[in-house]
Amino acid sequence: MVYTIEFGGVEREPGIRMLHDMKEVVCDREWFDSVDDFELYYMFRHLSMSEAELKTINKQHLRYDITVIPPGMLGREFVKTAGHYHPNVPGEEISYPEVYQVLEGEATYLLQKHEFDDIVDVVVIKAKAGDIALIPPDYGHVTINASDEPLKMANWVCCDFASSYAPFRDMAGGAYYLLDKGFVRNPCYEDLPELRYITPVDIPEFGLECGRDMYELVNDTEKLRFLKQPQDFVGVFESIVTI
Numbered sequence: 001m002v003y004t005i006e007f008g009g010v011e012r013e014p015g016i017r018m019l020h021d022m023k024e025v026v027c028d029r030e031w032f033d034s035v036d037d038f039e040l041y042y043m044f045r046h047l048s049m050s051e052a053e054l055k056t057i058n059k060q061h062l063r064y065d066i067t068v069i070p071p072g073m074l075g076r077e078f079v080k081t082a083g084h085y086h087p088n089v090p091g092e093e094i095s096y097p098e099v100y101q102v103l104e105g106e107a108t109y110l111l112q113k114h115e116f117d118d119i120v121d122v123v124v125i126k127a128k129a130g131d132i133a134l135i136p137p138d139y140g141h142v143t144i145n146a147s148d149e150p151l152k153m154a155n156w157v158c159c160d161f162a163s164s165y166a167p168f169r170d171m172a173g174g175a176y177y178l179l180d181k182g183f184v185r186n187p188c189y190e191d192l193p194e195l196r197y198i199t200p201v202d203i204p205e206f207g208l209e210c211g212r213d214m215y216e217l218v219n220d221t222e223k224l225r226f227l228k229q230p231q232d233f234v235g236v237f238e239s240i241v242t243i
């Protein structure tokens with residue numbers, strides 16, 4: 001039976017990420033080779049509470065999604081998303097950012113920044129229900145559910161681009177794996193910086209407040225312009241990532 005959620009009074013069917021979609025990025029290869037395929041997480045994209053709001057969201061080139069990641073282990077590793085980067089905004093030297101909010105459960109976000117062939121920064125944000133986690137431009141990201149409850153999270157993102165999964169696939173996953181014994185380095189990456197931990201914060205410039213449902217920004221989409229024109233908000237991104 002398909003796992004569904006209700007949003008805006010409508011039952012929604014998900015896109016489903018299967019274990020086999022994650023073939024290249026799972027740490028525990030022995031475990032991977034020993035199990036049959038199964039459903040890992042559920043992606044409900046292009047959501048809105050009403051048709052009128054969907055029109056507003058589409059007109060603004062935005063997308064509001066919900067993702068549900070049931071708890072579980074991929075062998076020794078906690079269940080996670082495939083990991084992706086976003087492309088640069090056309091004509092700019094900066095990539096599209098994204099913002100997540102945990103709706104239920106707990107998330108561990110792993111963010112990593114490339115400069116040429118090097119990873120120059122790796123950041124962990126641990127977030128609980130209500131918390132906001134901003135993915136600044138130029139950071140690839142993975143979401144991990146390291147709890148024993150389902151993780152339900154929302155995101156706002158610009159809908160004008162396709163995510164890039166290849167950098168994570170080519171390196172057998174993110175810079176660090178979160179195993180039952182804690183974070184370990186992914187040996188495919190050379191010269192990794194130490195993990196940095198930052199905490200979820202309110203971002204008043206973007207109308208984002210921990211504990212306040214960020215879907216409400218559908219009524220104030222100007223606040224979400226940073227998702228489409230991040231080049232105008234570089235100072236705000238810098239202040240958040242250095243906290």
Ligand SMILES: O=P(O)(O)OC[C@H]1O[C@](O)(CO)[C@@H](O)[C@@H]1O
Nearest residue numbers: 043065066067081082083084155
């Ligand atoms: O498997 P992916 O594409 O990394 O997706 C995880 C979630 O991230 C998003 O792509 C947003 O970045 C959601 O639409 C999706 O549900």
